[in-house]
Amino acid sequence: MSAKQPLFEKIANEIKDKIEREEYKAGMLMPNEKELQEIFSSSRTTIRRAVDLLVSEGLILRKNGVGLYVQPKLTAQNILEMTGVMKNSTTEDLKKEIKDFYIRKAGKFYASMLQIKENELIYYIKFVQKSKLSMTLDVLILPLRLYPDLQVKDVQIINTIELVNSGKYKLFELQQELQLILAGNEQIKHMHMQEGAPVFKLSSVFFAERKTPIAIQNRYEDAKSTKYVVDFN
Template sequence: MTLFKDIYKDLDNKIKMGLYKKGSALPNEGELQLIYGVSRTTIRNAVDQLVLEGKVIRKRGIGLFVSPKVTKQNILNMTGIIKPTYLKSEEKIKIKDAYLRKAGAYYAQIFNISPDVLVYYITLLAFSDEEKTYEKIIMPLDLFPAFDPEILKVTSIIEAINTGTSDVQDVYQDFQLVEVNEEDSKYLSIESGSPVFKITNTFSDNEEKNIAVEYKLQNALTTKYKIDFD
């Protein structure tokens, strides 16, 4: 197999068959070169075609990912009426931690699961030119059996959640002004007790079942928000 079209078709078929799952990482171009025994240019041409068709996401310094599924519902209408004014700035994502833990009583109630069921607990920092955001994401393992946290570096949170077994159909958003605790203040590089905006996004599927929760913390003294009532 030497032609880039053959490699493109092979990768495309593996994606369609689920050998490379939605939102999962693909081998990088160097690894693909070894797998197929061809030049880097041939691999790049094959990957370029997959990227052009929206089947693969490429981000320099991070890697290649199978594009997640996006629901037909307008994503912009599900992000809430509260939006930061720096939204147009490109964000860089740094995963701080990602591990499994028991849901406990609190998340068991949110997700309607047993307290002993495992959930993903992911923390990350999102940097833009104007702001730093500390985020926490909690998702039940049984709804995301093959979740790769690295996908959060290249897609929106809704697209990442759509790599699971259910699709996002609605988002409930809660906005609060609170005092940051000592642990969270370190990630935002501010003093404990400083005012922060806390946004909680609870994502649900078409059966109105909660499938993920996202918390976002931002320095209230530097972040400006606009509220769209239309």
């Protein structure tokens, strides 16, 4: 008689099936361990063992402070779309300086990107981050109705992922695109760059479940001194 399969292995197999059916897609933020406890009506220990098994098999990634991700697939099509993987290798210990923080009406572009009505109120937040080695200029757009209690100090203290997760919806997926552009007025003013100098523009759109956009971020960095890496940890 064969031994009974442990419960944590059964749960791990069910999660594998969801990954194979692309219910949990490559690079996507999965339910966290507490949510998995509720989904499978199981104890914390059982879920932890199931997740540990999937991590050891290379199917799931743990990202400290954020959650669980399905292991991204390395293809030319999705390497810039994997959740949380585009990372500047030199932006450690940056000091943040808020340049703009105000509420405005969404124009056609942001209304379309955020799937909201034109003239709906949004936060327009601009800040510079500096270290000895690098400087970034960030523009963050958030719908007011999703972040009604947002304050300047929140932007100053916490990082973008935590800020996006502080609203009415939680981050489920992130799409990113990296472009090489030329420095314009904003980069000249805030980053002290010369006109026409090469600049990396990293555009990020943050989604809740059901592909609901909840935030937009554009980050600008000097292309001559910036190196991007793909982070799978």
